Amino acid sequence: MVTVRLNVNGVAHEGRCEPRKLLVDFIREDLGLTGTHVGCEHGICGACTIMFNGEAARSCIMLAVQADGAELATVEGLMRDGKLHPLQEAFREHHGLQCGFCTPGMLMTALDFLRTNPAPSDREIREGISAVLCRCTGYQGIVNAVRAAAPILASGR
Amino acid sequence: MSETRWIGKSVKRVEDARLLTGRGTYIDDHPPVANACHAAIVRSPLPHAVIRGYDLSAALALDGVVGAITGEDVARHTKPFSVGVTAPIHYYCAATDRVRFVGEPVVVVVAKNRYVAEDAAELVQVDYDPLPVVLDPERALDSTAPVLHQAVGSNLAGHRRLVYGEPERAFREADVVLSERFSFPKYGSTPIETYGVIARWDPLDGVCTVWSNFMGPFIMHPLTARVLGLAENKLRFIVPTDIGGSFGIKSSIYPYIALMALAAMRLGVPVKWIEDRREHLLASSSGTDRVAYREVAACRDGTILGMRFKWLDNVGGYIRSPEPGCSFRPTGNFVGPYRFQHLEVDASVVMTNKSLTGPNRGYACGHLYFETEGMMDRLADRLGLDPVEVRRKNLVQPDQFPYRTPTGGLYDSGDYPAVFDKALELARYDELRREQAKARAGGRYFGIGLALAVDPSVSNMGYVATALDPQFRAKPEYLPKSGAVDAATIKIDPLGRVIAILGTTPQGQGHQTVVSQIVADELGLAPQDVTVVDEMDTFTRVWSISSGTYSSRFGSVGTSAVALAARKLKAKLVDYGAHLMELPVASLEFRDGAVRPRSGKGPSYSIKDLAGRAHWNTESLPEGMEPALQATAVFGFTVAKAVDAEDRVNSSNTYGFIAEVMAVEVDPETAAIKILRYVTVHDAGTIINPMIAEGQIYGGALHGLGGALYEELAYDEHGQFLTGTFMDYLVPTASEAPPIDIAHIVSPSPLTPLGSKGLGESSSMTVPAVIANAVSDALAPLGIWINELPMTPSKLWTAMDRARRAGAPTVRTGVSEPLASFSGHPRPKPASRTPLP
Numbered sequence: 001m002v003t004v005r006l007n008v009n010g011v012a013h014e015g016r017c018e019p020r021k022l023l024v025d026f027i028r029e030d031l032g033l034t035g036t037h038v039g040c041e042h043g044i045c046g047a048c049t050i051m052f053n054g055e056a057a058r059s060c061i062m063l064a065v066q067a068d069g070a071e072l073a074t075v076e077g078l079m080r081d082g083k084l085h086p087l088q089e090a091f092r093e094h095h096g097l098q099c100g101f102c103t104p105g106m107l108m109t110a111l112d113f114l115r116t117n118p119a120p121s122d123r124e125i126r127e128g129i130s131a132v133l134c135r136c137t138g139y140q141g142i143v144n145a146v147r148a149a150a151p152i153l154a155s156g157r
Numbered sequence: 158m159s160e161t162r163w164i165g166k167s168v169k170r171v172e173d174a175r176l177l178t179g180r181g182t183y184i185d186d187h188p189p190v191a192n193a194c195h196a197a198i199v200r201s202p203l204p205h206a207v208i209r210g211y212d213l214s215a216a217l218a219l220d221g222v223v224g225a226i227t228g229e230d231v232a233r234h235t236k237p238f239s240v241g242v243t244a245p246i247h248y249y250c251a252a253t254d255r256v257r258f259v260g261e262p263v264v265v266v267v268a269k270n271r272y273v274a275e276d277a278a279e280l281v282q283v284d285y286d287p288l289p290v291v292l293d294p295e296r297a298l299d300s301t302a303p304v305l306h307q308a309v310g311s312n313l314a315g316h317r318r319l320v321y322g323e324p325e326r327a328f329r330e331a332d333v334v335l336s337e338r339f340s341f342p343k344y345g346s347t348p349i350e351t352y353g354v355i356a357r358w359d360p361l362d363g364v365c366t367v368w369s370n371f372m373g374p375f376i377m378h379p380l381t382a383r384v385l386g387l388a389e390n391k392l393r394f395i396v397p398t399d400i401g402g403s404f405g406i407k408s409s410i411y412p413y414i415a416l417m418a419l420a421a422m423r424l425g426v427p428v429k430w431i432e433d434r435r436e437h438l439l440a441s442s443s444g445t446d447r448v449a450y451r452e453v454a455a456c457r458d459g460t461i462l463g464m465r466f467k468w469l470d471n472v473g474g475y476i477r478s479p480e481p482g483c484s485f486r487p488t489g490n491f492v493g494p495y496r497f498q499h500l501e502v503d504a505s506v507v508m509t510n511k512s513l514t515g516p517n518r519g520y521a522c523g524h525l526y527f528e529t530e531g532m533m534d535r536l537a538d539r540l541g542l543d544p545v546e547v548r549r550k551n552l553v554q555p556d557q558f559p560y561r562t563p564t565g566g567l568y569d570s571g572d573y574p575a576v577f578d579k580a581l582e583l584a585r586y587d588e589l590r591r592e593q594a595k596a597r598a599g600g601r602y603f604g605i606g607l608a609l610a611v612d613p614s615v616s617n618m619g620y621v622a623t624a625l626d627p628q629f630r631a632k633p634e635y636l637p638k639s640g641a642v643d644a645a646t647i648k649i650d651p652l653g654r655v656i657a658i659l660g661t662t663p664q665g666q667g668h669q670t671v672v673s674q675i676v677a678d679e680l681g682l683a684p685q686d687v688t689v690v691d692e693m694d695t696f697t698r699v700w701s702i703s704s705g706t707y708s709s710r711f712g713s714v715g716t717s718a719v720a721l722a723a724r725k726l727k728a729k730l731v732d733y734g735a736h737l738m739e740l741p742v743a744s745l746e747f748r749d750g751a752v753r754p755r756s757g758k759g760p761s762y763s764i765k766d767l768a769g770r771a772h773w774n775t776e777s778l779p780e781g782m783e784p785a786l787q788a789t790a791v792f793g794f795t796v797a798k799a800v801d802a803e804d805r806v807n808s809s810n811t812y813g814f815i816a817e818v819m820a821v822e823v824d825p826e827t828a829a830i831k832i833l834r835y836v837t838v839h840d841a842g843t844i845i846n847p848m849i850a851e852g853q854i855y856g857g858a859l860h861g862l863g864g865a866l867y868e869e870l871a872y873d874e875h876g877q878f879l880t881g882t883f884m885d886y887l888v889p890t891a892s893e894a895p896p897i898d899i900a901h902i903v904s905p906s907p908l909t910p911l912g913s914k915g916l917g918e919s920s921s922m923t924v925p926a927v928i929a930n931a932v933s934d935a936l937a938p939l940g941i942w943i944n945e946l947p948m949t950p951s952k953l954w955t956a957m958d959r960a961r962r963a964g965a966p967t968v969r970t971g972v973s974e975p976l977a978s979f980s981g982h983p984r985p986k987p988a989s990r991t992p993l994p
Contacts, residue, residue, distance in 0.1 A: 018272065034186035035179015037401070039349040040434040044883035047349050075179035088177040092169055095848045098856065099665030100176030101183065101350040101401030130890035133883065135348055135402050136665045138855030139891035 004068045008033065009077025017064050024048045026064035027074060035075040035104050039133070046132030049105035050074050056112035056131075075104035086152040087111060087145070096145035098136030106132045110146045111153075118154040122147065163674040164911065167848035168684055170670040172399075181399040184353030184370045185431050189395070193355060194223050196420060196430040197274035199264035199281045200440065201256035204510035204876025205288040205303065208254055208263065212282035216266055219280060221273035224424040225266045228253040235384050235419055238412065240476050241621050242315035242506065243629060245308040248475040250384065250415040256285070257305050257474030258512050259878045260440030262413075265420050267428055290876040294469040294507040295448055305474060305508050314476040315506040315624050317484070319804045321563040322499035324454075327463025331454035335535050340945040341524045341925070343446035343471070344868040345517055346860055347888060348664070350401020351432035352410045352441060356421040365418050366393040370400045370407055372662045373705010376618065377411040378695055380478065384415045385422070392418075396662045396693040403664035404860060404921075405516035408707055409442035409477060435881045443870050444517035445470040445483040447524050453532045454499075459540055459547040463499030466491070466528070470506050473513040478621075480514055481506040485623040486521040486708075488800075489566025489808035490611040493529050494573045495551040498563045506624075510876045516707060518860050519922035522610065530608045530926035531944065534933060544607050544930075545581065549574065552609075559907070565805025567796050568611065568812045569914075570904040576838050577609060577816040583898050584818035584836040592820075597938060602823040603833075604935025608927035609816050612841070613809030614709035614915020615641045617797035618702065620808035627802050637799035641810050643710065644699035645718040647676060647726050648787035651772035653765030655680060657722075659691045660698030661715050662706045666917060667849045671711075672719050674845055675911065679723035680764060681750030699789055709915025713811045713906070714792055716845060720910040721790035729788065733771060734762045736779035794908060811906045811914035813841040817923045821931040828954035830866065830932060832895040837920050840902045843912035851899050854919045858897055861924025863889050865946050936960075 005014045008031060015030040022041075027033050027050070036059060039047030043061040050059045051073035078085040084092065087107055097103045106129060113120070113128035120128060125146045126139070134142065175181055211227045232253040240246050247253075251262040264281050268274035289303040296302055297312040305312055328334060355368040365387060371377070371394060382392040394414070400407065413430065421428040432441065452465040470483040484504040491500060537544040552573045553560050560568040589605050596603035619639035622630055629635060646658040657672050668691050673684035680687075693700070706715075727747045734752030735742040738760065746755050753761040768786055770777050775784045800806035820834040837854060844850045867887040871879040880886040905912025929943040932953070936943075939960040945952070 020272065028185075033179065034183075035181075037183070037350070038185070038431075039351075040883050042434065042882050042884075045349055045434070075177075079178055084174070084177060091177055092173040095170070095852045097173060097176055097665075098667070098852055099348070099350070099400065099402040100172070100181050101348070103176055104179055107177070126891040126894070130892045133349060133888050133890065135346060135404065135860070135888065136856045137852060138857075138859040138897070139894045140855045140897070141852060143891060 002065055004064050006067045006070050006072060008072045009074060019063065019065050021064045022060060023062040023064045023067050024059035027059060033074050033076050037101055037104055039102065046109060047102050047105040049108045049132065051108055051112065056109050075107055078107065087149045090145040090149035094145040094148060095141040096137065102132055102134045106134065106142060114146065114150055114153050119150060161678050163677045163684055164843065164845050166674070166846070168670055168674050168846055170667045171673060172667055172669055176399070182397050183350055183399045183401050184355070184368060184397055187355070187368060187397050189355060189368050190357045190427045193427040193429040194267045194269060195271040195274045196265050196267050196417060196428050197271065197278040198262045198436065199266065199278045199283065201252060201259060201261040201263050203256060203285055203287055204259045204290045205305070206256050206285035207288065208252060208256060209284040209286055211264060215280040216277040219273065219277045221269040222277045223267045223269070223426055225264055226420050226423050227264045230423055231419065234423065235415060238384055238478065239380055241478050241481055241624050242476055243625065244314050246306050246314060246476055248477060250412040250419065258510050259876060260436070260512055261474065262416060265416060267420055267424055267426065290510045292509050292511060292872055292876055294471040294509060297507050297509045298505070305510070312508045313505060314472060314508050315481050317504050317624060319502040322463065324463045324465060324499040324501040327499035328454040331462050332457040333539055334452060334454050335532065335539055336450065336452045337532060337535060337944055339449040339451060339528045339531060341447040341527055342864060342869040342946050343443050343511065344864045344870060345441065345443035346404030346406050347437065347886070348402030348404060348406055351434060351437045352407065352413055353431045354410065354413050354417040355427065355429045356417040357427040358418070358421040364391050364393060365422065366395065367414050367418055368395045368397065369410055369414050371396055371410050371414065372400065372403045372407045372664055373707050374408065374479065374618070374702065375695065375700055375704040376702040379702065381411050381415050385418055394693070394695045398692050400662060400664040404518040405520055405707060406442050407664070409513070409515035434883065438870065438881050438886055439878055440512050442513060442515040442517070444523070445472055445514045447471065449524070449528050451528050451532050453536055455536055457540060459536065459542050459550045461495055461497040461551050463497055465501045467503040468505070470504070471509050471511060472506055473511040474508060475513060476506060476508065477513045477515060479516065481624045482516065482621060483514060483521050485620055486616060486808060487525050487613060488564050488620050488623050488806050489562060490613050490812060491564045492562050493526065494553055494609050494611050494814060496553055497551065500563060511872060512870065518857060519918045520708065522613070522918070522922035523861060523864060523925050526608060526610045526922055527925045527929060527946065530930060534930050535942065545586065548577065548607065548609055552577070565801065565807050566812065567807045569906045569908050570842065571814050571840055572902060572904055573814055576814050576840050576902045579900055579902060580816035580818050580836050580838040583838065583900055584834055586818060589820050589834065602825060602935040602938070604821050604931045604933065606819045606927045606929070606931025606934060607817065608923040608930060610923045612813035612815050612919065612922065614813060615713045615794065615810040616708035617641050617806065617808055617810055619797060619799045620806050622800045623804055623806055627804065630800065631802065639797050639799040640701070640793060641703050641714055641797045642701045642791055642793035643704060643714040643718045644789060644791040645722045646699065646787060646789040647722045649726070649764060649768045651768055653768040655682065655687045657687060657689045657719060659689065659715065660693050660700045660704055661691060661711055662693050663691060664706065666706065666711060666853070667846065668711055668715065671716065671845050671849065675716055675719050676723050679720060679727060681748065699791060708809065709917040712841065712845065712913050712917065713909055713915045714794065716911055716913050717909045718790050718792040721792050722788045725788035725790055726786065729786065730764065730767055733767055733778065733782065737762060737777065796908060811842065811908060813839060813914045813916060815839050815920060815923050817920065817927040819927045819931045821928065821935055823932060823935045828950045828957055830948065835895050836898045838900045838902060839916065839919065840904050841916040842904060842906040842914035844901060844903065845911065845913055850916055853917050854899055855897060857919035857921040858924050859889050859894050860921040862928065865925040865928045866948055869947050
């Protein structure tokens with residue numbers, strides 16, 4: 001067993017786990033943050049995407065020990081002052097989710113994408129979110145949501 | 158009819174706040190029982206083998222392992238599942254004596270956590286004697302093919318020849334007869350959340366409780382109880398509020414419910430199993446791969462006289478209920494939107510060494526319309542008519558509704574020509590044809606495809622008996638089956654707040670939102686005043702064997718139950734108000750959330766007022782009125798009847814309509830298909846929430862596109878599975894999703910209180926047809942017809958290359974010779990069409 005100390009959504013956590021424990025399992029089981037989902041366990045579907053030291057990363061193909069000392073952000077940390085984040089609000093407004101299972105990974109991926117490309121074209125949005133698989137929406141609602149959120153995030157609000 | 162302030166509006170979903178913030182309760186987030194142990198399943202590495210024995214010693218010796226169950230336990234302590242055919246096929250929840258596909262469950266190991274369970278699973282030794290393998294459904298019926306089930310004697314699980322009208326005469330009298338062979342791939346919908354089951358056994362109560370993301374149909378509940386040897390009221394199924402997608406696939410989780418229940422019962426601990434992605438791709442469920450032979454008989458003006466369908470549906474190693482729905486689910490709409498009266502269907506349901514099948518979005522209709530719409534284009538081509546004209550000539554007309562099809566379907570409402578016209582107009586069809594002429598002149602492969610489909614919703618479970626011979630169904634001991642029902646309860650608490658309780662199992666369709674809209678309209682409230690509880694529990698919900706959220710049911714039958722429950726409650730409020738006001742019931746109405754005099758004069762009683770009085774002072778109720786303010790309604794379609802002696806059955810209850818136009822261009826060098834325009838027009842009756850309805854259409858279309866272009870659960874010639882990851886099984890990403898122009902025409906159903914129909918499967922059933930037709934049209938200069946999916950670039954490129962090497966075709970060869978290894982086969986240039994005799 002090893003000790004893992006990390007910061008998630010601004011809160012310090014310490015846990016003990018086997019060295020082989022996946023980061024996503026550590027987040028879900030040891031930290032109780034079940035908003036991050038497991039969809040494929042081989043790094044393709046993107047449902048488990050989190051922010052790892054400020055960049056989108058797949059928590060299903062990382063080990064918890066790799067996150068020792070890291071700053072993570074998960075979907076649970078997006079709300080501010082009891083209000084939905086503008087990207088979450090845009091997903092709601094534009095029907096960017098149905099079953100909601102890919103949504104946490106989609107949100108984290110889109111946030112990272114908009115950070116690096118604050119004013120994307122539709123084609124760029126589609127490329128940007130193509131790292132996450134969604135089987136419900138046909139992606140149109142998601143593209144609309146990301147497009148709508150882009151100027152709001154770019155303006156710093 | 159009540160005012161509809163909320164029905165028809167794109168009300169934002171109440172589900173979204175929790176799902177956007179990581180607060181959903183999916184099965185793997187759900188800790189309903191303390192100290193659950195975790196299961197890992199040992200699966201067969203071989204496609205066909207006899208199991209000679211198990212060695213569990215190393216696995217059981219591992220620290221943290223609780224125990225294991227094998228096929229021997231399964232054989233000793235459970236019964237096989239009932240199957241939908243009479244052949245003696247013993248389908249247990251795990252392999253007992255023989256494995257019949259790669260990935261079949263063989264042993265379940267239970268440990269303190271999943272990591273240890275997986276370690277132990279690797280230590281399990283199973284001794285196999287390999288057997289020869291068969292994968293192709295046609296080859297499986299050869300007398301020399303290895304037989305999977307000795308007791309059956311062949312690989313034919315079931316066969317029916319259904320004859321409607323006089324197909325022999327239709328084909329005799331036709332001016333033109335065309336035939337074609339089609340091949341449809343095996344694909345699933347791969348919901349991003351996999352299967353999950355948590356089972357707890359209480360030996361003192363004798364109750365087994367199972368939480369799972371099962372979507373219904375709940376006919377599987379009594380079947381599973383029988384397998385486990387439990388009374389139905391000792392087996393409790395609970396489905397958490399949130400399911401991470403399903404699209405039909407999670408109807409087939411029930412063998413795992415039985416398997417984990419058995420593990421919990423044998424090992425005496427609660428058992429949790431979450432399927433991993435490899436397991437899901439390997440062995441969850443998919444649609445069938447099918448080989449179909451189609452024939453159409455028509456007059457030279459394009460009027461269709463009759464059709465012949467012959468198909469072989471590959472259900473894999475066993476037949477699992479509700480199969481053979483793959484063949485019979487669309488019985489009532491076999492003829493699609495066309496008027497022809499003469500039809501012969503020769504349906505074979507075949508077992509091979511592939512994984513098992515079941516409902517997959519569009520259940521059997523993707524296959525059906527791929528074939529039928531392909532034949533419509535071939536007929537147009539043969540007759541030198543525009544594909545639009547051939548379809549128009551044969552459409553059921555608006556004045557024919559309700560329309561009884563020759564196969565027993567009762568199309569409740571529609572205006573097919575109007576929907577078709579709308580699609581052509583939106584697509585600017587004539588302009589597309591002009592564009593095509595220009596493109597062709599420039600040597601480009603530009604094509605336009607059409608597809609029309611009757612979109613069946615709410616399966617009448619009676620259709621499953623179509624698989625049985627009429628002689629069998631005529632036996633006195635045979636019990637006919639029919640029905641499609643759903644229930645809802647609405648209650649008003651003492652302060653006038655409303656709660657609606659459902660027993661449905663939504664997988665992303667937004668039932669809570671839709672129900673809040675309906676109840677708000679019925680009771681004169683706002684949607685946010687209505688709390689909707691949607692967690693299925695067989696112990697507490699009102700349900701029946703057809704319950705569940707499948708076959709596009711909710712928009713039609715679930716919403717009907719909700720509307721009826723609200724109306725029952727409203728009638729009670731009016732009766733109560735009449736008593737309090739000492740006025741005749743007929744002089745009152747329920748409007749804007751209160752019981753009021755119709756005259757508009759005098760006092761009114763709001764829901765809150767009535768609720769307070771009714772709950773706090775039962776003396777104030779009129780004599781004979783039941784206390785408390787709640788109503789339960791069970792809605793059932795009276796048009797759902799058992800299959801008749803002539804094999805006619807109204808296999809669904811409401812029938813929508815879809816018309817699609819797609820324009821594509823095929824790259825001459827790479828064979829890449831570019832979608833230039835895609836229009837889909839739907840008639841699903843009253844649309845309750847347009848935003849949600851369109852979301853279903855976008856999603857359905859992309860499922861169809863996946864099956865048409867990318868997705869296939871593939872095996873090598875030895876029966877080894879090739880597509881065990883998302884690197885091999887290609888799911889469309891946002892980059893592959895085309896923009897879609899969506900429009901609606903509304904023909905309210907006369908059968909439902911709100912006029913609504915189902916829409917959930919939607920374009921999943923038309924896209925394979927429309928894109929295949931568009932690509933066929935694009936490649937007409939090369940003489941290629943698409944008759945096989947998926948159209949992968951390599952298959953398409955090979956067919957194009959072959960056609961080019963062969964030179965421009967000059968003689969019409971007919972369209973019946975299969976070239977199985979290509980996605981299409983040569984046909985002559987349109988210019989070389991042979992005139993009709």
